[in-house]
Amino acid sequence: MPDAQESAALGPLEGLVGYHLRRASSLFGADFARAVGGMGMRQVLFGILSVVSANPGINQGEAGRALGIKRANMVSLITELVDAGLIDRQTDADDRRAFALSITAKGVKILADCLTRISEHEARLLAEFDATDRKALIGLLRRIEALEL
Amino acid sequence: MPDAQESAALGPLEGLVGYHLRRASSLFGADFARAVGGMGMRQVLFGILSVVSANPGINQGEAGRALGIKRANMVSLITELVDAGLIDRQTDADDRRAFALSITAKGVKILADCLTRISEHEARLLAEFDATDRKALIGLLRRIEALEL
DNA sequence: TATTGTTATACTCTATAACTATA
DNA sequence: TATAGTTATAGAGTATAACAATA
Numbered sequence: 470m471p472d473a474q475e476s477a478a479l480g481p482l483e484g485l486v487g488y489h490l491r492r493a494s495s496l497f498g499a500d501f502a503r504a505v506g507g508m509g510m511r512q513v514l515f516g517i518l519s520v521v522s523a524n525p526g527i528n529q530g531e532a533g534r535a536l537g538i539k540r541a542n543m544v545s546l547i548t549e550l551v552d553a554g555l556i557d558r559q560t561d562a563d564d565r566r567a568f569a570l571s572i573t574a575k576g577v578k579i580l581a582d583c584l585t586r587i588s589e590h591e592a593r594l595l596a597e598f599d600a601t602d603r604k605a606l607i608g609l610l611r612r613i614e615a616l617e618l
Numbered sequence: 619m620p621d622a623q624e625s626a627a628l629g630p631l632e633g634l635v636g637y638h639l640r641r642a643s644s645l646f647g648a649d650f651a652r653a654v655g656g657m658g659m660r661q662v663l664f665g666i667l668s669v670v671s672a673n674p675g676i677n678q679g680e681a682g683r684a685l686g687i688k689r690a691n692m693v694s695l696i697t698e699l700v701d702a703g704l705i706d707r708q709t710d711a712d713d714r715r716a717f718a719l720s721i722t723a724k725g726v727k728i729l730a731d732c733l734t735r736i737s738e739h740e741a742r743l744l745a746e747f748d749a750t751d752r753k754a755l756i757g758l759l760r761r762i763e764a765l766e767l
Numbered sequence: 768t769a770t771t772g773t774t775a776t777a778c779t780c781t782a783t784a785a786c787t788a789t790a
Numbered sequence: 791t792a793t794a795g796t797t798a799t800a801g802a803g804t805a806t807a808a809c810a811a812t813a
Contacts, residue, residue, distance in 0.1 A: 477684040480672030481733050482665055486740055486752075487646035489759035491661065494643035495686060495804095497636035500767055512640065513780075516631055523629030530794060535626040537641060542781065544796060566789045566794040584630050591635055594765055598758075603635075606758045609751065610638035616743055618649055662803075679771060691804065693773060715771040715812045 490613075497594070504590035505583050509553070513538065515587075517546060518580050521556050521570045528567040555579055639762075646743070653739035654732050658702070662687065664736075666695060667729050670705050670719045677716040704728055 482488045501512055513536075520532045533543040547570070550556045555576035561567040572580065595603060631637045650661055662685075669681045682692040696719065699705045704725035710718040721729065744752060 477669055477676055477680050478672040479665075479684065480668035481729070482668040485736060486744065486755060486759075487643075487650055487661070487736070488665065489756060489763065490639065490643040490646050492686060493759045493762040494636075494639040496762060496765060496767070497639050501636055503767060511779080512636070516628075516637065519629035519631040520626055523627040527626055528794070531626050535628060537644060538780090539782070540795065541783080541797080561794095564790075564794080566787095568795075580630070587634060587636070594762075594767075595635065598761070602758065605754055606635060607633075607638060609747075609755045609758070610635075610642045612747070613642040613645060613743075614638065616645060618645070618652060618743075660802080677771075687803090688805070689770095689772065690774080690806080710771095713771080713813070717772080 497591075500590050500594055501587060504586040508579070508583065510579070510583050513546060514550060515580075515583055517543075517550060518555055518572065518576060521550075522572045522577070522580055525571045526561075526569045528561060528564075528569065530567070532570065550576070646740075649739050649743055650736060653735040657728075657732065659728070659732050662695060663699060664729075664732055666692075666699060667704055667721065667725060670699075671721045671726070671729055674720045675710075675718045677710060677713075677718065679716070681719065699725070 479488075498512060501515075505515075516536050517532055517538075520535050521527060524532070529543045529547055530540055532538075533540055538546070547556070547558060547568075551558050554573055557571045557573050558568045559571075561569040598606065628637075647661060650664075654664075665685050666681055666687075669684050670676060673681070673684075678692045678696055679689055681687075682689055687695070696705070696707060696717075700707050703722055706720045706722050707717045708720075710716040747755065
């Protein structure tokens with residue numbers, strides 16, 4: 470049997486929540502990539518697609534704010550999604566500075582497809598986490614997200 | 619009174635653990651930067667310093683493996699720490715391919731200083747999380763880290 | 768033949784500052 | 791004067807492939 474190699478001690482790092490969040494997030498990120506492998510989808514893009522889907526007509530700034538993405542960085546991300554035919558970008562009639570974003574039919578399909586894959590992967594990763602564990606996890610993370618620096 | 623602006627709905631994203639981990643991790647990352655502001659310390663470097671501190675004589679590969687950092691990326695990171703005088707890099711007498719890393723006196727001081735600041739910041743962030751919450755949080759994250767893709 | 772460290776390289780995410788056009 | 795979007799740019803983290811030295 471291949472012995473389960475002991476990893477080196479982490480030192481003071483072991484007690485820091487920030488470190489564990491980083492590692493756990495990174496693991497889920499790798500799993501995301503595996504789940505949607507070869508589809509050209511990334512976490513950020515999926516996030517934007519999801520927000521646009523839930524808020525038809527939203528503009529770049531609002532979408533970015535909901536996701537913690539800076540305006541300047543939204544530009545090329547939105548362009549990627551538009552070029553891929555997943556979202557539609559039209560000048561907002563009520564405010565000609567802004568764009569009204571909406572998800573396309575293709576976007577809906579891709580979003581659903583990715584969501585299925587990612588959900589399956591998360592289900593597999595969290596197979597040994599019962600309903601209580603999952604609720605606790607999401608609950609704790611939401612409380613962290615709501616914090617102000 | 620400044621009204622608490624409602625953020626846009628997240629859509630399907632809301633139910634994904636990976637998304638919440640990403641946001642929570644990012645928030646702690648920003649807090650880390652604030653905690654050690656101006657010291658030139660970063661999460662990755664702090665991690666390496668911590669592991670080297672806990673494992674005197676460890677080599678780059680082992681340290682990287684404990685932290686999920688690729689060998690190729692360890693090179694410049696270790697060089698940064700050596701150049702900053704925080705760790706010492708000497709050819710390992712038992713294996714002349716490898717370097718034996720150890721923390722310097724200055725490294726010990728910086729590590730302790732940073733740890734104090736970061737701990738204070740984490741304590742402030744988690745002020746409304748009681749002992750049970752914290753144990754649950756760290757416990758859940760450790761279980762995630764232990765998962766295999 | 769496997770492993771340690773190295774170099775080169777590329778991609779992604781994020782951050783800031785300065786600009787335009789509209790409000 | 792403030793806001794939406796844009797451009798340019800830079801820093802940081804991470805990924806792969808190919809290589810030399812040593813085991």
